[in-house]
Each structure stands twice: as structure tokens, then as C-alpha cells.
């Protein structure tokens with residue numbers, strides 16, 4: 144990205160011989176909302192701490208608005224961090240907490256008061272201004288933590304699982320508030336979270352990390368609909384994978400030979416005859432019937448279990464060759480299906496709905512062309 148507002152280039156951090164972040168590069172535009180996700184210990188917080196200046200990178204550079212900041216101390220970076228624990232001063236009032244950073248920066252009394260009052264008002268916590276933070280609810284404390292960072296007029300706000308201590312109802316409410324605030328202020332947000340729903344509903348782009356490395360960067364739609372690797376497909380969930388060998392072409396479709404029979408694939412640009420690929424199919428694209436002959440790409444399966452997930456039900460299936468598939472159906476479809484656990488069923492999907500995982504092809508030495 145040319146003219147990146149915040150640019151991270153090859154950031155790396157080890158603790159002794161342990162590599163916490165192997166290589167992290169990302170260009171972020173002004174006002175972009177970036178979410179960083181990945182399993183516990185994959186290096187999300189370490190990346191955020193390097194941005195904040197709380198960790199020194201072993202390698203790599205960080206530039207903000209064209210200026211190198213990776214050598215600057217925390218207080219000169221304009222990249223404050225909001226923590227999971229919020230790290231408020233428990234012995235101070237709300238006002239004192241919000242005012243603290245301004246005091247440290249030597250902002251005059253009247254200016255401090257004006258800015259603090261403004262943020263207390265904007266975040267709806269003016270009524271608690273003189274209350275000790277220890278006597279606030281989780282949601283109120285969260286707002287104090289945000290006010291304390293935003294009052295400093297940061298160029299970038301770093302948020303480390305800021306909603307994880309809130310109950311589900313409050314977390315959803317705060318998600319909406321955060322997004323509105325970020326849009327209004329046009330501040331760049333870098334947001335670490337474990338929650339798929341937070342990342343996918345809030346972010347313009349999501350970064351998926353694994354073992355200190357970036358697995359995929361893309362819009363929520365990209366990541367959800369086109370995971371690049373097995374890891375991302377499994378992390379995002381709801382995707383079935385089948386290994387197959389690329390065979391002949393017919394009407395613009397390719398045949399893939401899997402251990403459960405031949406299937407057709409419409410998105411097949413760049414695939415070569417004989418190549419082994421991982422075919423991915425989203426759960427909501429797989430139909431299930433109790434009799435064969437109803438759909439394309441039909442594979443005989445055993446119904447292993449049903450998992451209720453609110454408005455939909457995930458059906459866990461096993462193919463004859465022992466592969467796992469998951470199909471997502473509506474409750475009324477399940478009622479119509481009338482199949483019990485252990486029953487023989489048939490999974491099918493349209494050739495347009497299968498896609499090939501890009502990373503697996505590259506690992507196996509296929510040319511670097513997008514399959515879709």
C-alpha cells in the first residue's frame with residue numbers, strides 16, 4: 144500500500160531462543176480498523192506491544208505518517224494501548240484517571256479540564272466523574288479506559304481484547320459504540336481479539352496469526368469465504384476439506400478425484416492436470432438428503448452428530464473414506480430430513496461452491512496463480 148499511515152515492516156521478537164513474532168509486515172491506511180486474531184500464544188499481544196513501544200523489536204521498522212517510531216519511547220509514539228485489564232488507577236477518580244496522561248504531558252489546567260470534560264461527556268460517563276473507578280461497572284470502566292486514551296488525541300489506538308472482561312450483552316453494546324467512535328474520529332484502530340464475531344463485525348481487515356507468523360490478511364469476507372490455508376479454514380470454522388487430484392475438464396469445470404469419488408469444480412483457473420489440491424466447501428453450501436440423486440457432487444456419508452447453533456444446526460458427517468464434512472442446515476430442513484445419528488445420508492454441493500486452498504498448492508510446488 145502506498146501512503147500507508149502506519150507501516151510495519153518485518154517486525155520480529157524473540158524471548159531467549161523462543162520466537163514470539165517471526166515476521167510481521169502490514170501497511171495500514173489512515174482510519175482503518177484492523178483486527179488481529181489467532182490462537183493463544185501466536186504473538187498478537189507482542190505485536191501490539193512492539194507498536195506501543197512496550198517491547199523493542201529485534202528486527203524490522205515501524206513508521207507512522209512517514210516517520211520512524213520504532214526507536215521512540217512509549218510516550219512519544221502517539222499509539223496508546225487499551226488493555227484487557229484496562230489498567231486504570233484504582234485509587235483515583237474517573238476524572239483523575241482520564242486526566243493523568245494530559246498531566247504527564249504538561250497540558251495546562253484549564254485545557255486539561257476542557258478536554259477531560261469533553262471526553263467524559265462523549266462517552267456518557269460525566270455523572271461518574273468524581274467517583275472512584277473501583278466503584279464502576281465493567282462497561283463504565285471500559286469507557287474510562289477509552290476516554291483516558293482518546294483524550295490524548297492519538298493517531299493510532301491499540302486495543303488488546305478490550306471487551307473480553309465484559310458480559311456478552313455489554314460486549315455487543317460496546318462493539319457498536321467502538322465502531323461508531325472509530326468512524327466518527329477517523330482514528331486508526333489495531334484491535335487484538337479472540338472473538339470471531341468482534342473481528343468479523345468490526346474490522347475493515349482481519350490479520351490471522353499462527354505461531355508468530357501472519358497466515359492471512361484480508362477483509363472479513365475474504366477470510367471467511369476464501370481462507371488461503373488449512374489453518375485459516377479450520378480457525379475460521381465451518382469449512383470442510385477434501386483432498387483431490389485434478390483430472391479432466393468438461394464444460395469449463397474440472398474433475399477432482401477424491402477418495403470418495405469424482406467431484407466437479409467450477410473455480411478451476413490455473414489448476415494443472417494431476418496436481419493434488421485441498422478442496423474447501425463452506426458448511427452452508429452443503430445440502431444433505433437421505434436418498435441419492437438430488438444434487439451435484441454427491442458423496443455418501445454417515446450422520447455422526449447434530450450440533451444446535453441457534454437458528455441453524457451443524458450436521459457432522461463422515462464420508463465412506465473417513466473424511467469429516469460439516470453441513471449447516473435450518474432447523475426445518477433437519478425436520479424434513481428425518482435422519483437419525485448413524486443414518487446413511489448424501490452430501491452434495493454446487494460446483495461453484497467449492498474452492499481450492501491456495502497455500503496448500505504453493506507448498507506442493509504448484510504455480511502461484513489464484514485458483515478462483
Ligand SMILES: Nc1ncnc2c1ncn2[C@@H]1O[C@H](COP(=O)(O)OP(=O)(O)OP(=O)(O)O)[C@@H](O)[C@H]1O
Pocket residue numbers: 158161162163181182183184185186187188189190
Ligand atoms: N516477556 C516474555 N518472556 C518470555 N516469553 C514471552 C514474554 N511475553 C510473551 N512471551 C511468549 O511469547 C508468545 C506470544 O505471546 P503473546 O502474548 O504475544 O501471545 P498472544 O497471541 O497475545 O496470546 P493470548 O491470546 O493468549 O494473549 C507466548 O508463547 C508467550 O508465552
